[in-house]
Amino acid sequence: MAAEAEAVELGAGGETVVVHLPPPSEEDPLYQDKKRILKTRNLSCVFQVPVSCSAADALKLLDRMNQAARVVHMDELELYFAGDDDIGPFSARNELESQNLLFKIMNKLLLTSNAVAKEVLQILQDEIVVTLRSVGKTDDAQMVVQTQNHDAEDFLLKWGKHHGVKSKLQIAFFQGAGRGMLASESIGVGDVALEIPESLIISEELLCQSEVFLALKDFNNITSETMLLLWSMRERHNLSSKFKAYFETLPANFNTGLSFGIDALATLEGTLLFDEIMQAKQHLRQQYDELFPLLCTNFPEILKNDVCTWDNFLWACELWYSNSMMVVLSSGKLSTCLVPVAGLLNHSVSPHILNYGRVDEATKSLKFPLSRPCDAGEQCFLSYGKHPGSHLITFYGFLPRGDNPYDVIPLDLDISAADEDGTAQSVSTSQLTHMVRGTWLSRSGGFPTYGLPQRLLSHLRAVLGCDFDESTPEADIKENDRVVLGTLLSIFDPMLEELREPDDLDRENTSWDVKLVLDYKDLQRRIIQSIVTSCTSALENFNS
Numbered sequence: 001m002a003a004e005a006e007a008v009e010l011g012a013g014g015e016t017v018v019v020h021l022p023p024p025s026e027e028d029p030l031y032q033d034k035k036r037i038l039k040t041r042n043l044s045c046v047f048q049v050p051v052s053c054s055a056a057d058a059l060k061l062l063d064r065m066n067q068a069a070r071v072v073h074m075d076e077l078e079l080y081f082a083g084d085d086d087i088g089p090f091s092a093r094n095e096l097e098s099q100n101l102l103f104k105i106m107n108k109l110l111l112t113s114n115a116v117a118k119e120v121l122q123i124l125q126d127e128i129v130v131t132l133r134s135v136g137k138t139d140d141a142q143m144v145v146q147t148q149n150h151d152a153e154d155f156l157l158k159w160g161k162h163h164g165v166k167s168k169l170q171i172a173f174f175q176g177a178g179r180g181m182l183a184s185e186s187i188g189v190g191d192v193a194l195e196i197p198e199s200l201i202i203s204e205e206l207l208c209q210s211e212v213f214l215a216l217k218d219f220n221n222i223t224s225e226t227m228l229l230l231w232s233m234r235e236r237h238n239l240s241s242k243f244k245a246y247f248e249t250l251p252a253n254f255n256t257g258l259s260f261g262i263d264a265l266a267t268l269e270g271t272l273l274f275d276e277i278m279q280a281k282q283h284l285r286q287q288y289d290e291l292f293p294l295l296c297t298n299f300p301e302i303l304k305n306d307v308c309t310w311d312n313f314l315w316a317c318e319l320w321y322s323n324s325m326m327v328v329l330s331s332g333k334l335s336t337c338l339v340p341v342a343g344l345l346n347h348s349v350s351p352h353i354l355n356y357g358r359v360d361e362a363t364k365s366l367k368f369p370l371s372r373p374c375d376a377g378e379q380c381f382l383s384y385g386k387h388p389g390s391h392l393i394t395f396y397g398f399l400p401r402g403d404n405p406y407d408v409i410p411l412d413l414d415i416s417a418a419d420e421d422g423t424a425q426s427v428s429t430s431q432l433t434h435m436v437r438g439t440w441l442s443r444s445g446g447f448p449t450y451g452l453p454q455r456l457l458s459h460l461r462a463v464l465g466c467d468f469d470e471s472t473p474e475a476d477i478k479e480n481d482r483v484v485l486g487t488l489l490s491i492f493d494p495m496l497e498e499l500r501e502p503d504d505l506d507r508e509n510t511s512w513d514v515k516l517v518l519d520y521k522d523l524q525r526r527i528i529q530s531i532v533t534s535c536t537s538a539l540e541n542f543n544s
Contacts, residue, residue: 015052017109017117019065021045021101024072033079034071041087043068049124051117058120062102062127069098075386077406081437083444083454091405092135092350093383096371099135100354103128103189132189132372136350136381136402152249153179153344159245160341164197164365169380171344177398180346180381183374193352193380194342194368198330198359201366202243202338205329207231215302216295225336226291232316232338233307246340254318255512257394258284264513270498273390273520280394288313321395327366328358339366347396348381349404356382389523399519408435409527411491413459434459439530450485450538452531460484478542485535492531499525 023045024034038045045068049061070088078090089095106125110118153171160167168191169181187193204224207213212231216222236247253259257277260268268274288310295303323343324336345353345368354371374380384392388406389399411434439451449457461467464487466480499521507518 015050017049017051017113017121019047019049019105019109021047021065021068021072021105030074030076030079034074037071037074038068040084041067041071043071045072049120051120053120055120055123058123059127062124065102066098066131069101070094073097073101077386077408080435080455081405081441081453083442083449086443093354093386093405095135096132096350096354099128099132100189100371103132107190129189129373135372136348136352156245156249156341160196160200163200165200165341166192166195166365167341168193169345172379174346174379177346179344180379181344183376183378183380186376187352187370187374187380189371189373190369192367192369193374194345195363196339196342196366196368198364198366200340201327201329201359202228202232202340203327203329203335204228204333205331205335211302215299219295219298226287228336229313229316229320230291230295230303230308232319233312234303236312236316237307243340246338249344250319250323254315254322254397256318256322256397257513257516258314258318258321259397260513260517261511263511264517267514267517267521271521271524273393273517276390277394284314284317285310318395322397326357330359330361330364342366342368342382345380345382347384347392347398347400349400349402349406351381351383353380353382389520393516393520397516399516399523403438403441405437405441407523407527408437409524410435411456413463436527436531438527439534447481447538451534452488457484460487482539482542485539489532489535492528492535496525496528496532499528501525 024031024038028034037043043064047061047065049058053061067087070090073094074082074090075094078094082088082090089098103125106121106128109121110125113121150171150173157165157167157171168183168185168187170184172180172182174180181194183193207224207228210231212227212234216227216230235241235243236250238244241247257273258281260277265274265277268277292308292313293305296305296308320336320338323338325339325342326334327337327339328334329337350372352370352372352374353368356366356368359366368382370380384396386406388408389404392398392400413434434453434456436453436456442449442451444451444454448454461480461484464480464483466483468477468480472480501518501521505518507515510518
């Protein structure tokens with residue numbers, strides 16, 4: 001992650017504004033990759049902006065700044081899929097992080113520059129806001145607000161306001177997505193949409209004041225994470241709980257992958273998601289059996305049998321999986337927490353709220369600032385993290401709308417020392433796992449990548465003896481790539497066959513979990529079909 005922006009300065013005579021972007025950190029495990037890309041593309045992290053330049057020239061400089069900022073913020077996945085000639089944007093998240101960095105730098109410059117310099121800086125900042133507005137607009141337009149009873153949710157907001165919650169959001173119900181939050185007024189970049197007092201955050205520090213902690217702290221090395229689950233099971237039924245309003249708005253069933261029934265699991269069998277869910281369910285069942293009835297026997301006044309059932313334990317696990325956030329508390333400790341009200345925000349691959357998670361030391365509150373504008377009446381989205389659809393189904397119970405760049409299919413391929421087109425020494429070790437994703441996300445559809453990851457093709461060309469250079473005849477290159485593309489088809493054709501949907505399937509009358517499984521398989525089929533189509537089209541072009 002990039003460091004804070006360096007101090008800004010005016011050039012000699014005040015005729016230029018010097019813009020410093022934070023360079024990649026040497027502590028970043030991807031440092032060498034990013035340094036190499038910046039050098040290859042002749043990108044610097046220092047820019048001279050003449051105060052007298054035209055708007056067109058200023059925007060050209062901004063484009064170069066954008067390219068550099070995107071590289072600085074690239075993650076491992078983006079590095080893998082970016083082609084040599086790909087200047088971005090690499091993902092909605094990368095674009096939001098890059099544009100927000102530039103927005104903050106321009107804000108700082110506008111405070112320190114003279115009137116003449118402010119004119120060109122304002123042009124740059126206005127363009128940044130335009131770009132931020134364009135990110136995620138498709139996702140925003142897809143959500144339809146539904147009329148529904150809000151009594152419990154309205155009570156939660158009143159309870160929160162009474163305890164110091166500040167909000168520019170209101171609760172709404174959305175077709176196909178359940179509850180979410182709308183902007184009650186237009187909110188700009190950097191403005192705080194929601195502010196939660198630390199006293200309302202359910203964390204390990206709160207646990208330490210509870211009866212559950214005092215009773216169990218010295219029992220069998222039980223962890224704080226397990227005690228928080230037990231506290232949640234118990235507090236849910238505590239009519240005098242401080243958090244009664246919060247627990248009353250939580251669903252009776254979370255409908256995550258951990259609650260999938262037999263039919264859904266049978267439909268999933270043979271997929272990676274099936275293995276992920278079965279391992280998670282087995283882990284939770286083993287944990288439950290280790291805890292009960294032992295705890296009920298030893299602490300009958302604290303943990304009663306009718307509360308400590310498997311269904312209640314699973315409910316508490318799903319609550320923490322689907323609603324928890326990692327928060328740095330005012331004590332400086334990073335903790336897994338439940339944050340009332342904030343848990344109502346829905347996830348998006350292009351969120352409004354991207355950077356959050358540290359309690360403000362001055363106000364002792366957790367703030368949720370916007371990374372892109374949200375107009376009054378729009379749904380305000382939060383980022384749950386960089387997760388593929390399989391993870392979101394297992395632990396949250398949904399597939400996100402829009403193209404998720406983290407929906408990848410890993411490939412179990414042998415990695416040779418001479419891999420990656422001779423660049424293995426400059427590639428991070430963790431990046432040598434090969435993968436594919438939907439070719440519609442690629443901006444390169446023809447030779448030499450055909451919409452496929454360049455690093456994957458370089459690897460296959462190397463291990464299959466199909467490398468080429470500038471002196472290789474075109475006919476030999478085509479013949480070699482026939483072998484590579486044929487190899488890929490031999491991998492993905494059987495995978496596509498396994499995902500074929502039965503002809504007699506009645507989607508309309510299936511249960512919620514089977515529908516979610518079918519949506520997941522549709523996504524997997526779409527990804528694999530795009531690979532097969534790309535390979536087949538390239539081979540047909542060779543023969544034409």
